[in-house]
Amino acid sequence: MKKYNLSKIMKRAWVLVKRFKETISSALKKAWREAKMKMAVIKGTEKQVKWANDIREKGIEICKEYEFSFAERRFKIEESAKWFIEEFKKLTYMNDKNKYDIITYLMMLNLEEEVKEEKEKAGEKGIQLKREREILRGYDKYAKINDEMEKEVYRLYRAASCLFFENEEGLKEWHDAKRITKELM
The missing domain is CATH 1.20.1280 (Monooxygenase)
Structure with a gap:
């Protein structure tokens, strides 16, 4: 049985309620959907997929740090290695x-x-x-x-x-x- 961080789900729901004026019911549904969402499998050559996964990891890390939840969701659902590499290759050598x-x-x-x-x-x-x-x-x-x-x-x-x-x-x-x-x- 998969365990979920209930506190995190509830906090995310409250952010949706406060920021987007959603009902608590719809916010909880969205928060649960996000929690259950698995990362999409990246498609491309072996090298591209490896590089895109590195970019994805760093991108998600920064998105979490700065609370960019919409960008984080995009990083999780994007399947194209080309998109990661073209848009965010600089993430691999950020300074x-x-x-x-x-x-x-x-x-x-x-x-x-x-x-x-x-x-x-x-x-x-x-x-x-x-x-x-x-x-x-x-x-x-x-x-x-x-x-x-x-x-x-x-x-x-x-x-x-x-x-x-x-x-x-x-x-x-x-x-x-x-x-x-x-x-x-």
């Missing part, structure tokens, strides 16, 4: 010089996944402005890490507004910001 660029890139992935989930939940009516602000305010704590992160969070805010309004120009601006961050890594 003090590129650490905050990597954290910023993970923060952007987290925000992207969070907005995607919110849009699915909101359906056709779209995400309300109040909810958009709540989502972005959740990233304020990262600006306090140091001056470099403060600049990155500010840049993330400017680019994030484009995510909420899915027009072509806005999405281009988001992808440009993401590309620039990736190049800095």
Whole structure:
């Protein structure tokens, strides 16, 4: 019989209730689903799979440290070795010089996944402005890490507004910001 950390599941449910205004019932269902979710098997050549697994481990470790639950979930369900290698190969040799660029890139992935989930939940009516602000305010704590992160969070805010309004120009601006961050890594 598989054992689960009930405390962790309950804490995750309360985060969902507080942050996403879900009912405790739906939050517990999601928390249990996340706890039971197994990591997807990565597909690729033997070398790619080994490298992608290293990247996945480091990525999940950083996501847990900075509470990027949406990015962490993406790391667990992604099957393509190519995705890990193309997007996050710098994780395998992270140092003090590129650490905050990597954290910023993970923060952007987290925000992207969070907005995607919110849009699915909101359906056709779209995400309300109040909810958009709540989502972005959740990233304020990262600006306090140091001056470099403060600049990155500010840049993330400017680019994030484009995510909420899915027009072509806005999405281009988001992808440009993401590309620039990736190049800095």
